[in-house]
Amino acid sequence: MHPQPSLRSTHAYGTPRNLLVYDRWGAAGRPVILLHGLCYDRTMWWPVAADLGGSCAAVAVDLPGHGQSAPRDEYCLDRLTHDLAMLISRLDLRRAPILVGHAEAARVAEAFAVKYATHSVITVQGTGLDDVPEPYRQFAVARPDQSLAEAYRQRLLPRRATATMQVDLGDGFPHLRDPAAFATLLRNVR
Known part of the structure; x- marks a missing residue:
């Protein structure tokens, strides 16, 4: 018998004006915080999570203004x-x-790492669903x-250098091309 993956639970944090909605899987081990790109939402991470x-x-x-999280009057990087x-x-x-x-x-992850304790920052740049298997494309629907x-773009520039380990996994959706391999990569970050 194979172990079943942990179940997802959905939560909300904050007040109605700064509400952040998030999903959580598991409670033990290294924490992994998954942040989607503009016009996507947290569902893009479900397969790997x-x-x-x-x-x-x-x-x-x-992120604020995406999915079920409340929109903001301003999207200041420091506030995010x-x-x-x-x-x-x-x-x-x-x-x-x-x-x-x-x-x-x-950029949000990099700015976070400058101010707060962070084990590492992993970045995935760009778009392109061509290499994503059909069953996983439903998780990368831009709105x-x-x-x-x-x-967001006005407030997320320019980039800041981080003091943490940084891995750039290139273009596209590597977490949807092969969720199991991406999860293995995250589990093995030292």
């Missing part, structure tokens, strides 16, 4: 990282997390919103 849940505490967050730090603190993870940022969320995208 389900695989991680048995050995890591995986958390996929809807502060709110993310408050959420992570509330989770009582007990270890510095690995932050995984897709596309523009890589374009030009005003939201523009508000």
